[in-house]
Amino acid sequence: MTGRTVAERVNRLRTDFDRSFAEPARTVGADSVELLAIGVGGRPYALRLSQASGVHPDRAVTALPTPVPALLGVAGFAGAVVPVYDLAALLGHPIPERPRWLVLTTGAPPLALAFHRLDHHLRVPVVDVVEGSIGDAGPGTYLQGLVRLPDGNRPIVDVPATRALVHQLAGHQPDPKETS
Amino acid sequence: MGGRDPLRYFRLEARELVDQISAGVLDLDQRPGPEPVGRLLRVAHTLKGAARVVKQKEIADRAHAFEDILVPHRSGDAPLAAEEMRELLRLNDEIAAQVALLEAPPPPEAPEPPEQPAAAAGEPAVRPAAPDPAPVPVSAPQPPPAPEPLSGPGRATTSDLDELLDAIGETNAQMMPLRDGCGTMERLHRSAEALSDQLRAGRSAVDGPVRVSAERLAAELGSASRRFTDAVDQIVRGLDDVRAKAEGLRLVPAGSIFTTLRRAVRDAADAEGRRVRFVSRGADIRMGAHLLSPASGAFLHVVRNAVVHGIEPEPERLTAGKPAEGTVTFEVERRGRWALFRCSDDGRGFDLAALRRTAQERGMLGPGDPPPADRELLDLVLHGGISTSPKVTEVAGRGIGMDAVRDVAAQLHGEVRVRSTPGEGATVELVIPLTLLSMTGLMVEAGGATATVPLDAVRGCLRLSAAEAATATSSGRILYDGSAAPFLPLAEVLYTGDTVPDVPGTGAAVVLNCTAGTLAIGVDRLCGTSALVARPLPDLAPASPIISSVSVEADGRPRLVLDPEGLATEVLRRHGSGAGTAASPAAEPLPVLVVDDSLTTRMLERSILESAGYQVELAASGEEGLEKARASRYGLVLSDIDMPGIDGFTLVERIRADPELSGVPCVLVSSRAGAEDRERGRSAGADAYVVKGEFDQEELLAHIRRLVVRS
Numbered sequence: 001m002t003g004r005t006v007a008e009r010v011n012r013l014r015t016d017f018d019r020s021f022a023e024p025a026r027t028v029g030a031d032s033v034e035l036l037a038i039g040v041g042g043r044p045y046a047l048r049l050s051q052a053s054g055v056h057p058d059r060a061v062t063a064l065p066t067p068v069p070a071l072l073g074v075a076g077f078a079g080a081v082v083p084v085y086d087l088a089a090l091l092g093h094p095i096p097e098r099p100r101w102l103v104l105t106t107g108a109p110p111l112a113l114a115f116h117r118l119d120h121h122l123r124v125p126v127v128d129v130v131e132g133s134i135g136d137a138g139p140g141t142y143l144q145g146l147v148r149l150p151d152g153n154r155p156i157v158d159v160p161a162t163r164a165l166v167h168q169l170a171g172h173q174p175d176p177k178e179t180s
Numbered sequence: 181m182g183g184r185d186p187l188r189y190f191r192l193e194a195r196e197l198v199d200q201i202s203a204g205v206l207d208l209d210q211r212p213g214p215e216p217v218g219r220l221l222r223v224a225h226t227l228k229g230a231a232r233v234v235k236q237k238e239i240a241d242r243a244h245a246f247e248d249i250l251v252p253h254r255s256g257d258a259p260l261a262a263e264e265m266r267e268l269l270r271l272n273d274e275i276a277a278q279v280a281l282l283e284a285p286p287p288p289e290a291p292e293p294p295e296q297p298a299a300a301a302g303e304p305a306v307r308p309a310a311p312d313p314a315p316v317p318v319s320a321p322q323p324p325p326a327p328e329p330l331s332g333p334g335r336a337t338t339s340d341l342d343e344l345l346d347a348i349g350e351t352n353a354q355m356m357p358l359r360d361g362c363g364t365m366e367r368l369h370r371s372a373e374a375l376s377d378q379l380r381a382g383r384s385a386v387d388g389p390v391r392v393s394a395e396r397l398a399a400e401l402g403s404a405s406r407r408f409t410d411a412v413d414q415i416v417r418g419l420d421d422v423r424a425k426a427e428g429l430r431l432v433p434a435g436s437i438f439t440t441l442r443r444a445v446r447d448a449a450d451a452e453g454r455r456v457r458f459v460s461r462g463a464d465i466r467m468g469a470h471l472l473s474p475a476s477g478a479f480l481h482v483v484r485n486a487v488v489h490g491i492e493p494e495p496e497r498l499t500a501g502k503p504a505e506g507t508v509t510f511e512v513e514r515r516g517r518w519a520l521f522r523c524s525d526d527g528r529g530f531d532l533a534a535l536r537r538t539a540q541e542r543g544m545l546g547p548g549d550p551p552p553a554d555r556e557l558l559d560l561v562l563h564g565g566i567s568t569s570p571k572v573t574e575v576a577g578r579g580i581g582m583d584a585v586r587d588v589a590a591q592l593h594g595e596v597r598v599r600s601t602p603g604e605g606a607t608v609e610l611v612i613p614l615t616l617l618s619m620t621g622l623m624v625e626a627g628g629a630t631a632t633v634p635l636d637a638v639r640g641c642l643r644l645s646a647a648e649a650a651t652a653t654s655s656g657r658i659l660y661d662g663s664a665a666p667f668l669p670l671a672e673v674l675y676t677g678d679t680v681p682d683v684p685g686t687g688a689a690v691v692l693n694c695t696a697g698t699l700a701i702g703v704d705r706l707c708g709t710s711a712l713v714a715r716p717l718p719d720l721a722p723a724s725p726i727i728s729s730v731s732v733e734a735d736g737r738p739r740l741v742l743d744p745e746g747l748a749t750e751v752l753r754r755h756g757s758g759a760g761t762a763a764s765p766a767a768e769p770l771p772v773l774v775v776d777d778s779l780t781t782r783m784l785e786r787s788i789l790e791s792a793g794y795q796v797e798l799a800a801s802g803e804e805g806l807e808k809a810r811a812s813r814y815g816l817v818l819s820d821i822d823m824p825g826i827d828g829f830t831l832v833e834r835i836r837a838d839p840e841l842s843g844v845p846c847v848l849v850s851s852r853a854g855a856e857d858r859e860r861g862r863s864a865g866a867d868a869y870v871v872k873g874e875f876d877q878e879e880l881l882a883h884i885r886r887l888v889v890r891s
Contacts, residue, residue, distance in 0.1 A: 062737060062738045063629060064723050064727065065724040065726065066724060067722060073738075076349070076732050077736075079346055081732065109719035
C-alpha cells in the first residue's frame with residue numbers, strides 16, 4: 001500500500017520502455033561478461049556463464065560412498081550419470097547444508113558442481129571485472145578475478161582450475177586438451 | 181532427424197532382409213535342398229518388392245537376378261553348381277553394399293561406384309596400418325576381403341536409441357511434479373482427517389455440520405489421492421518398463437556377427453580349396469555394439485587365418501586320421517562381468533618350429549638362452565615381438581590376425597590367450613570386460629538410501645525382528661542354513677555422511693553367495709526386483725569397492741549397484757579374515773607383490789586385485805621380486821613360474837629361506853598344469869597354486885583372501 005496508483009505505474013513502465021530505445025544497443029561481446037552470482041557455503045561468489053553448460057535446481061543426487069569427501073554423489077542428466085562435487089568443499093569452506101543448485105561445467109569428462117544459492121544472473125561491463133588471481137596457494141588458486149557489483153565485490157570461481165582440482169582428487173589423468 | 185526421409189523404414193527392412201539373405205546363402209551352401217531355396221526366394225522377393233516401392237532400382241534388379249538363379253532349384257535336391265553359388269554370393273555382396281550405402285550418412289565424399297562393393301564395405305578399420313595377409317604365398321590368389329554384410333552390428337540404431345532414451349528420461353522428469361503432487365494429496369488427506377478427528381472430539385454441537393463437511397472432505401481427498409497415486413504409479417511403471425526394454429536394445433545379440441565370420445570362413449575355404457564347416461555358439465548373448473563391432477573385426481582375420489593356415493588340405497587330414505572336412509568353431513560366452521570370444525580350429529596348429537627358428541634368427545632369444553617353451557613362443561607372437569615381421573608372417577602366417585586381436589584387447593581393456601597343439605589345432609581367445617551389463621537386480625533400502633544387489637548373487641532373504649537384527653549387528657553373524665554367516669548392516673557401508681532420515685532400522689537380511697563363501701547384509705526393506713542395465717561409474721567418481729556400477733532409474737536418477745565381492749571383502753575386513761578369529765576390525769591387508777615377466781599378466785593381475793580392493797606392487801622378474809620383498813612388507817607374493825633368471829619355484833624357496841620373509845604367503849600362477857609341477861610348488865613352500873589355463877579370477881581372489889597378511 002504505497003499509495004501508488006495504477007496510472008503512475010503504467011506511466012513509469014511506459015517511460016522505462018521508451019528509454020530503453022534511447023539507450024545504445026547492448027552487445028554480448030568483448031565489452032561485457034555474463035556471470036552467475038551464487039552463494040557457496042554461505043559466501044558470495046560469481047561464476048562465468050561461458051564456463052557452464054547448464055544450471056539445475058533440486059536435481060536428485062544419489063549419494064556415493066567414496067573416499068573423496070567433496071564428491072557428493074552422482075546425478076542423472078539426460079540418461080548420463082554425472083559426478084557431483086560440493087563447490088564449498090572444493091573452495092575449502094564446506095557447510096553441513098546440502099547445496100540445492102547444480103552447474104554442469106564445460107569440458108570433459110562430465111562434471112557438475114553443487115552450490116547453495118543462485119542470487120542472480122547478470123551481464124557486467126568487462127571493466128567491472130578485476131582480473132588476477134586471488135592468492136597463489138590454498139583455495140584461492142581456484143578463484144580468478146573479482147567482479148564489482150552494487151551488493152559488494154564477488155570473487156569469480158575459475159571453473160577449469162576447479163576441474164583440475166577434481167581431476168586430481170579423483171586420481172584422473174588431466175586431459176591436456178582441457179583448457180576452457 | 182529425417183521425419184520425411186522416405187528411406188528410413190526401407191533401410192531397416194532392407195538391412196534385416198540382407199542379413200537373412202546372407203545367412204540363407206551360407207545355409208544353402210552347406211545344406212542344399214528345396215527348403216532353403218524357397219526361403220531365400222521369399223526373402224529376395226520381398227526385398228525386390230520393397231526396393232521397387234522406394235525406387236531403389238539397383239537393389240531391385242539384383243534381387244531379381246538372385247531370384248532367377250534360384251527359381252530352377254525350387255524343387256529337387258540337386259545342389260547348385262559352384263558357379264551359381266558364386267554368383268549368388270556376388271549378388272548378395274552387391275545388395276549388401278547397396279544397402280550399406282543407403283545407411284551411410286549423406287556422403288561426405290562421393291560414394292564408391294556400386295561395381296566395387298568390396299572396396300566400399302571392405303575391411304573393418306581395426307588395423308589400418310597392417311596389410312592383409314597378402315604376402316602369404318598361397319596356391320590360389322587371395323580373394324578380395326569379404327565385404328561385411330552387416331555394417332557393424334547395431335550401428336544404425338544407436339543414435340535412435342539414445343534419442344528414445346532421452347525422450348523417456350524427459351517424460352519421466354516431467355512426471356516429477358505429478359509424483360510430488362501425490363505426496364501433497366496424501367498430506368492434505370491426512371490433515372483433513374486429523375481436522376475431522378479433532379472436530380469429532382470437540383465439545384460444541386455447533387460444529388456438527390462443519391464436522392460432517394470435514395469428514396466428507398477427508399473422504400473425498402482420500403479417494404482422490406488414491407486414484408491419483410494409482411494412476412501415477414501405473415504410468416511410472418509403464419515408463420520404467422519401456423525404458424528397461426529400450427536400454428536392453430542397446431545390447432546386440434552376439435549372433436549378429438556370426439554371418440560375417442561364417443562368410444569369411446566360406447570365402448577363405450573356397451579360395452583355398454578346403455572343405456570347412458563353421459560352427460558357432462552363443463548367438464543369444466547380448467552385449468554393447470561398441471564391443472561386438474571391434475571383436476567381429478578382429479576375429480574376421482582370425483577365422484580366415486584358421487582356414488588358410490590352420491586347416492590342412494584334405495589328403496593330409498585323412499592321413500592324419502581327421503575328418504576330411506575341417507571345423508572352425510566360434511563361440512561367445514558370458515562369464516560374470518566378462519565376455520569371452522573364442523575361435524578354435526581342428527587344423528595343424530601353429531608352426532612352432534618355424535617360429536622358434538625365426539625368433540632365434542632375429543636375435544629375440546639370446547644365444548645362451550635355453551630354447552623357449554612353446555608357451556613363450558606363442559606369447560611372442562601374441563605380444564607383437566615377432567608378429568609384424570613379414571618373414572615370420574610368411575612362416576607362421578598368423579601375425580596380422582594376432583595384431584588385430586591384440587589391438588582390440590588393448591582398446592577394450594581385455595586379454596588375449598592363444599593355445600596351440602601341433603597336429604590338433606589352435607585356439608585364440610579374447611576376454612573383454614562388459615561395460616553395459618543387463619541383469620535383474622534386487623532393490624534394497626538401507627539407512628535412507630536405495631541400492632541394487634545383482635539377483636544372481638542372492639541366495640536368500642530373511643526377515644529379522646528388531647531383537648534378531650540387534651543380535652546380528654552386535655555379533656556380526658547370522659544363522660543361515662545351519663551355519664553362521666558374517667553379517668554386515670548395509671547402512672554402515674553405504675553411509676555417506678548424510679543425516680539419515682528416521683528409518684525403521686534393519687528389518688531383513690539378504691544372504692549373498694560370493695567366492696569367499698556366504699555372507700549376509702542387513703537392510704531396512706526389500707523393494708522388489710527389476711530388470712536393469714548396469715553401467716560403469718563415471719570418470720571423476722571414485723567409489724568404495726562395494727559399489728560395482730550404476731543404473732539409471734526411470735526418473736533419470738542414478739541408482740547404485742552393489743558388488744557382492746566388494747561387500748565380501750568389506751565384511752571380511754571388518755571381521756578379520758578366515759575362520760572367525762576376530763582380528764582387529766580395522767586390519768587392512770598389506771599390499772600384494774605381483775611377480776611376472778609378462779606385462780599383460782602383470783596388468784591383468786593388478787586390475788583383478790585392485791578391483792578387489794588390494795594394493796598392488798609389481799616386479800618384472802624374480803630378482804626384482806626378491807629385492808622388493810626384502811625392502812618392504814607385503815601381505816602376499818603372487819608369482820609366475822616361468823621367468824628368465826630366478827623362476828617362481830626358486831623365488832618361493834628363497835623367500836622361505838629368508839627369516840625376515842619366511843612368513844609371507846606365496847601363490848604361484850602358471851600355465852603348467854601337471855601334478856609334478858604342483859608338487860614342486862608345494863615342496864618349494866608355495867601356499868597355493870593356480871593354473872593359468874583354467875585361470876579363474878575368483879579362485880585366485882579366494883586364495884588371496886584366505887592367505888593375505890593384514891597389518
